[in-house]
Amino acid sequence: DQQVKQNSPSLSVQEGRISILNCDYTNSMFDYFLWYKKYPAEGPTFLISISSIKDKNEDGRFTVFLNKSAKHLSLHIVPSQPGDSAVYFCAASAPGNQFYFGTGTSLTVIP
Amino acid sequence: NAGVTQTPKFRVLKTGQSMTLLCAQDMNHEYMYWYRQDPGMGLRLIHYSVGEGTTAKGEVPDGYNVSRLKKQNFLLGLESAAPSQTSVYFCASSFDRPTILPQHFGDGTRLSIL
Numbered sequence: 497d498q499q500v501k502q503n504s505p506s507l508s509v510q511e512g513r514i515s516i517l518n519c520d521y522t523n524s525m526f527d528y529f530l531w532y533k534k535y536p537a538e539g540p541t542f543l544i545s546i547s548s549i550k551d552k553n554e555d556g557r558f559t560v561f562l563n564k565s566a567k568h569l570s571l572h573i574v575p576s577q578p579g580d581s582a583v584y585f586c587a588a589s590a591p592g593n594q595f596y597f598g599t600g601t602s603l604t605v606i607p
Numbered sequence: 608n609a610g611v612t613q614t615p616k617f618r619v620l621k622t623g624q625s626m627t628l629l630c631a632q633d634m635n636h637e638y639m640y641w642y643r644q645d646p647g648m649g650l651r652l653i654h655y656s657v658g659e660g661t662t663a664k665g666e667v668p669d670g671y672n673v674s675r676l677k678k679q680n681f682l683l684g685l686e687s688a689a690p691s692q693t694s695v696y697f698c699a700s701s702f703d704r705p706t707i708l709p710q711h712f713g714d715g716t717r718l719s720i721l
Contacts, residue, residue, distance in 0.1 A: 500649070530709065539611070539697055539712030540650070585649060594665060595705060597642075597649040 499523050500588050502598035510606050515573040517601050519586035522567065526588040526596075531560060531571050534583045534600070543584075544571070576605045609633050613698050613713035620688045620720050628683040628716050630698030638701045639681035640665075640710065641673060643694040650697065656681055688720045 501520045509515045517531075527548040532540035546553040546560045546569075553560050559572045569588075573580055583600045614629045630639065637658050642650040642665075652665030656675040670692060672684045681700075685692060695717050699710040 498649075502649075528705075530705070532712075537714065539699070539714050541712070542709035545709065587650075589705065594652055594655070595710075596666070597651070599647055599649040 497522075498599070499526075499596045500586060500598040502584075502586060502601050504601050505599070506602045506604070508604045508606060509576045511578055512575045515571075515576045515580065515603055515605070517571040517573075517584050517586075517603065519569040519571075519598050520567060521569070521588050521596075523588070523590060523596075524567070525590040527591060528589050529560070529562060529569050530587045530595070531558075532585045532587065532597075533580075534585065540585060573603075576603075578605045578607050581605045611698055611700055611711050611713035613696070613716050615716060616714070617717050618719070620685075620718065622688060622690060622720060624688050625684070625686050626688065626718075627685075628696055628698075628718075630681045630683070630700075630713060632679055632681075632698075632700040632711070634700065634702065634711065635678070636700035636702050636711070637678070638704065638710075639675065640699040640701075641671070641681065641683045642697045642699065643667065644697060644715075645694050653683065653696075690720045692718065693720045694718060 530545040531543040534540040585600045586598045587595045589595045611632045640655040641653040654673040659678040698713045701710045
């Protein structure tokens with residue numbers, strides 16, 4: 497059973513607007529969350545992370561929000577740029593070494 | 608700096624054949640991982656290693672074996688390939704636990720089992 501879910505397979509946004517990618521999880525033991533970005537024919541690259549002791553983490557145009565009570569995670573990209581077009585994966589882990597990945601959301605930023 | 612290199616990039620096998628996928632990293636990372644990515648499933652952890660000579664099972668280990676004889680290399684073996692193992696395989700490494708330092712991924716190996 498999928499413990500980390502990204503229910504939107506795709507998202508299209510106009511350049512300059514905000515992109516919001518969502519992620520839900522079921523395991524209340526998860527205490528660390530990451531977002532990865534993946535271009536075609538390449539491996540995922542780390543984007544941003546957040547620990548469960550925080551509810552927000554910001555890095556430039558990227559902000560991750562965590563709502564523990566709702567078991568929900570979101571990535572905001574402001575402003576969106578055409579180079580942001582990629583597949584975005586969220587991942588979560590409980591104490592230990594294993595990460596669980598979502599199925600990914602394909603973001604297209606329209607110039 | 609090559610980072611994480613996976614060999615080969617593409618391979619087609621017949622059912623029952625065996626093969627080994629090689630992952631090499633030049634960053635002196637302790638932790639190494641093998642994932643598979645299937646449509647609609649995201650990335651799933653097959654096996655991982657927390658140091659030279661160590662291996663551990665991940666979420667979907669059946670049908671695969673791994674070895675970490677050298678710190679820089681992590682090998683994934685398929686002893687008797689099955690069509691269900693058709694997938695894109697990613698290797699990753701990290702200097703410390705991924706909750707401290709993020710994983711670096713290779714570009715993947717696309718494997719088809721006929």
